[in-house]
Each structure stands twice: as C-alpha cells, then as structure tokens.
Amino acid sequence: MDRYPDKFDPQVMASAAFQRSHTGWLGLRYSDHGEDWVELELPWRADLLGDERRPVLASGPIISLVDMASGMAIWTAAGTFVQIATLDLRVDYNRPAREHASVFGRVRCYRRTRSAIFVNGIAHDGDIDDPIAHVAGVFMVIRPTKGDVRWKAS
Amino acid sequence: MESLLTAYARSLGIRVAGESDGAPLLQIDFSSDVEGRPGAFHGGATAGLLETAGYAALRQRLRELGRDAALKPINITVEYLSAGLPQTSNARARIVRLGRRNANLVVEAWQSDTEKLIAMATMNVLIVDEE
Numbered sequence: 283m284d285r286y287p288d289k290f291d292p293q294v295m296a297s298a299a300f301q302r303s304h305t306g307w308l309g310l311r312y313s314d315h316g317e318d319w320v321e322l323e324l325p326w327r328a329d330l331l332g333d334e335r336r337p338v339l340a341s342g343p344i345i346s347l348v349d350m351a352s353g354m355a356i357w358t359a360a361g362t363f364v365q366i367a368t369l370d371l372r373v374d375y376n377r378p379a380r381e382h383a384s385v386f387g388r389v390r391c392y393r394r395t396r397s398a399i400f401v402n403g404i405a406h407d408g409d410i411d412d413p414i415a416h417v418a419g420v421f422m423v424i425r426p427t428k429g430d431v432r433w434k435a436s
Numbered sequence: 437m438e439s440l441l442t443a444y445a446r447s448l449g450i451r452v453a454g455e456s457d458g459a460p461l462l463q464i465d466f467s468s469d470v471e472g473r474p475g476a477f478h479g480g481a482t483a484g485l486l487e488t489a490g491y492a493a494l495r496q497r498l499r500e501l502g503r504d505a506a507l508k509p510i511n512i513t514v515e516y517l518s519a520g521l522p523q524t525s526n527a528r529a530r531i532v533r534l535g536r537r538n539a540n541l542v543v544e545a546w547q548s549d550t551e552k553l554i555a556m557a558t559m560n561v562l563i564v565d566e567e
Contacts, residue, residue: 302468302471303468303469303471303472303478304469304470304471304472304478304480304481305478306468307448307468307469307470308480328443329443329444329446329447330443330444330447331442331443331444332442332443332444333442333506334439334442334443335506339444340442340443340444340445340484341487341509341512342442342444342445342448342480342483342484342487342488343444343480343484345480345483345484345487345512345514346478346479346480346481346483346484347480349478349479349480349483350480367516367519368479368514368516369515369516370513370514370515370516371479371483371513371514371516372511372512372513372514373509373511373512373513374510374511375508375509375510375511378508
C-alpha cells in the first residue's frame with residue numbers, strides 16, 4: 283500500500299497499529315466509529331484478569347483501552363493525526379464486567395481548542411445503555427497541526 | 437496466600453521489587469509489550485502499573501491487619517507528568533485513608549530520578565470484608 287487516505291481512518295490505523303506494542307499485546311480490535319467517536323474492543327483473555335476469584339477483565343487493561351480509543355477519537359474528530367499527550371484520564375467503575383466478556387471502549391471527542399482536547403465516553407460489555415465504566419480525559423496538543431500533517435501507517 | 441499482583445499485572449511484567457516506606461515497590465521493565473508511541477511507555481501501561489501498586493499496597497496493609505477482603509475499583513484518575521522513557525519504571529502507593537468500606541490512595545511513578553515523577557494517580561477502592 284503506497285497511498286494513505288487523506289482523512290484519518292481509525293480502521294486503517296487499527297489494522298496497522300494493533301499488530302505490535304502495548305495495543306498489540308492487549309489484542310485490541312477496531313469495533314466502530316462515527317464523526318467524533320471511536321469504539322475499540324478488548325477481547326476477553328485469561329491472563330488479563332484482575333481477580334483470582336472471578337473470570338472478569340482487570341481494570342488496568344480497560345484504562346489502556348479507553349486511552350487508545352481517546353486518541354483515535356481525537357484524530358477522527360480532527361480528521362488528521364496530531365501529536366497529543368494525555369494530561370489526565372479518569373475512570374469511574376460502575377460495575378464489574380460480565381464473566382468471560384469482551385470489553386468495548388467508546389470515546390467521543392467533544393471539544394478541541396488550540397492546546398487542550400477533551401474527551402468522554404464509556405466502557406461496556408455489549409450494551410451501551412448499561413456501561414461498566416464512565417471515562418473523562420484531557421489531552422494536550424504537542425505540535426499544533428498546520429493542516430498538512432497526516433497520519434501514516436509506518 | 438493471594439499474590440499481591442493480579443494475573444494481568446504478572447502477565448504485563450510487573451514485579452514486586454521490595455519495599456519502600458512500608459509499601460510494596462513495584463517495577464516494570466520497558467519492552468514492546470508496554471510501548472506506546474515508539475520509544476515511550478504507553479499511557480495505559482503506566483496506568484496499569486500505578487493501579488497495580490495501589491492494590492498491592494492496600495492488600496499488604498489489609499493482610500497486616502488480618503482482614504481478608506475483596507477489593508473493587510471505584511475510580512482512578514491518572515495524571516501524566518512526563519513521557520515514560522524506554523527504561524525501568526517504579527511505582528509506590530501511599531494509603532491516605534483506610535476506612536472500613538473504602539480506601540483513598542495516592543500512587544506515584546518514576547524512572548531513574550526519584551524526584552521526577554512520570555505519572556501519579558488518585559484511587560478510591562471499595563473494600564468488601566469476607567465473613
């Protein structure tokens with residue numbers, strides 16, 4: 283592939299970026315996206331458990347899931363790749379995930395300024411009306427885009 | 437005896453490296469498994485280290501008090517202070533308040549310079565005592 287889409291495409295990025303590094307180790311998968319939101323899936327896996335007594339996913343991987351979904355929601359809303367750094371990320375755990383269930387992180391970028399970008403979202407295990415967690419985060423723009431910076435799959 | 441580390445934490449490569457100020461000192465080496473943007477820790481892996489250090493400190497304290505309890509996350513806020521470089525990261529928690537039903541913790545993570553934090557977290561944990 284020698285041509286990349288002009289507009290940031292979370293599905294294209296996921297297919298390349300989730301092959302390796304931390305997101306690859308977690309086994310993250312693209313699930314869905316809209317104009318300003320992205321949903322990723324964290325498949326259930328026995329070595330990602332947070333409680334020896336119950337087969338439910340730990341909360342740590344859920345933070346990684348929503349952190350990644352946050353970045354991709356920002357790039358999707360911006361329509362281009364911008365270098366960002368997570369300033370803070372808050373997760374409120376509403377209930378445990380169901381046993382043996384994949385967890386989905388759905389994050390929306392609701393406000394972008396020159397320097398700060400705001401996101402919120404949920405983690406759920408199949409029903410978006412019954413979240414397992416609520417998420418809020420703020421990101422800083424490291425290098426303001428000049429409109430010609432595009433995400434590349436390399 | 438239940439480990440201070442969850443299956444997730446062990447799988448990611450987090451280890452208990454000793455004690456510091458009465459709390460477990462946790463460490464994780466840099467590897468591809470924790471890499472975010474090239475040559476830096478993924479924010480999620482850093483958060484996992486912080487959260488794991490919080491639970492480890494709380495488990496150890498409850499054990500010292502003879503309390504057998506299940507721990508459930510209420511919330512966590514992670515603040516990122518500087519990029520996690522490709523080197524070993526450390527984390528240690530302070531239990532600010534330990535109550536009957538919940539605990540408030542502050543967790544700090546650093547690399548080679550103990551004075552320069554890479555991230556910190558504030559956590560609330562629900563404690564459910566086993567009868």
